Amino acid sequence: VEHAVSTRGLGIGVDTDTQGPLRLSKDNRFLYAVNPGSDNISVFEVRGANLKFLQLVPAGDQPLSLTISGNLLYSLDGSVAGNGIRGFRIAPNGTLSELPDSFRALSSAIAVPGEISFSPDGRTILVTQKTTNVLLSPQNAIDVFKVDANGYASAAPLRNETFGLRPFGVAFRDDGKFLAVESFNAMPNLSATTSYQLNADGSFSVISGSIGNLQTDSCWVVITN
Numbered sequence: 001v002e003h004a005v006s007t008r009g010l011g012i013g014v015d016t017d018t019q020g021p022l023r024l025s026k027d028n029r030f031l032y033a034v035n036p037g038s039d040n041i042s043v044f045e046v047r048g049a050n051l052k053f054l055q056l057v058p059a060g061d062q063p064l065s066l067t068i069s070g071n072l073l074y075s076l077d078g079s080v081a082g083n084g085i086r087g088f089r090i091a092p093n094g095t096l097s098e099l100p101d102s103f104r105a106l107s108s109a110i111a112v113p114g115e116i117s118f119s120p121d122g123r124t125i126l127v128t129q130k131t132t133n134v135l136l137s138p139q140n141a142i143d144v145f146k147v148d149a150n151g152y153a154s155a156a157p158l159r160n161e162t163f164g165l166r167p168f169g170v171a172f173r174d175d176g177k178f179l180a181v182e183s184f185n186a187m188p189n190l191s192a193t194t195s196y197q198l199n200a201d202g203s204f205s206v207i208s209g210s211i212g213n214l215q216t217d218s219c220w221v222v223i224t225n
Contacts, residue, residue, distance in 0.1 A: 005051045007042040009035025012062070018078060019115040019169040019220050020065040030054075030094035032073060036062040041075060041088075043095055057096045060086045060103065065115050069122035072151045076116035076127060077103075083111050085125060087151055099151055107143050107159040108133045114168040114219070119176060119198060123147050126198075127157070128167040128180065142167055142180065144202040158202040163194040163209040169220035181221040182210060191218035 021034045024046070031044040031051060041063055043055040061079035063086075073088045073096060087102035106113065111129040118125055125145040132139045138161035145153035164182030172178045176198045184190040192210040199205065 005044070005053075007033050007035055008053065008056055009033075009040050009042055010037030011035070012037045016064045016078075018064040018076070018113065020067060020076075020117070023066040023068050023073070025068060025090070025094065030090075032066050032068070032096075034059070034063040034066060034075065036064055036078070039063065041066070041096065045094060054093070055095045057088070057098070059088075059098075060084075065113070067116045067118045067125065069118035069147075072118075072122065072147075074116055074118070074125055074153070076113055078113050080110065083109070083113055085116060085127065085145065085153060087153065089151065102152055104145060104153045104155065104157070107141065107157050108136055111143075115170055117170045117172065117178075118147075119178075120172050120174050121176070124198060124202060125153055126170055126178070128170060130166050130168060130183070132165070138162075140165060140167070142170075142204075144198075144204070146202055160202075160204055163196075163206050164192050167194075168218070171221045171223045173223060177207065178204075179221050179223065181218045183217045183219055186217035188216050189214050191215040193218075193221060 033042045041059045044051040060077040063075040064078040065076040071090045084105040087099035088096040112131045114128040127143040143157035166183045167180040192212045195207040196204040
């Protein structure tokens with residue numbers, strides 16, 4: 001039976017235009033949801049088909065996407081006033097506490113980010129950028145942050161060039177290879193996916209570049225078992 005559960009926060013009146021606004025913990029015990037209109041994250045305990053509200057925690061300016069690795073959760077703040085990432089520690093009871101001074105700005109002030117994602121080993125965070133910034137090199141990019149043993153992301157990201165235009169959603173395999181779906185600025189039938197190998201230094205190399213799917217404005221990708 002379907003039923004609605006209030007997050008006790010606010011949306012922004014339109015879709016978030018990002019992937020990952022809802023994240024389930026690996027053990028399926030807790031659910032995390034962004035509230036970009038009220039600048040916070042809702043935490044729920046999962047009880048079968050029901051959710052028990054646990055917490056509403058401040059998360060910066062317009063949290064839009066979440067990613068989890070172990071006892072770390074990072075949120076992606078997508079506001080044009082200051083887009084970047086912010087870290088939280090997950091307690092055994094599922095609640096969040098912010099890592100002090102963990103906010104890190106993206107490499108572009110006009111990134112219009114699409115998704116934040118931990119690598120499988122938790123040592124790297126990727127953030128896709130949907131805009132082309134002609135004032136930066138490379139113009140089309142995915143930011144890569146390294147994560148230290150204390151859970152803090154590197155002070156500045158490595159700005160990696162993408163093969164295709166407007167990378168949106170990403171999905172990792174267990175071996176560090178990942179896929180990035182490209183919407184190509186919503187040009188008809190030009191959406192594609194590129195596969196990459198993530199390297200230890202935070203760079204990545206193309207495996208297969210912009211394999212078309214004959215779709216328009218593709219924005220998400222998943223990998224099955």
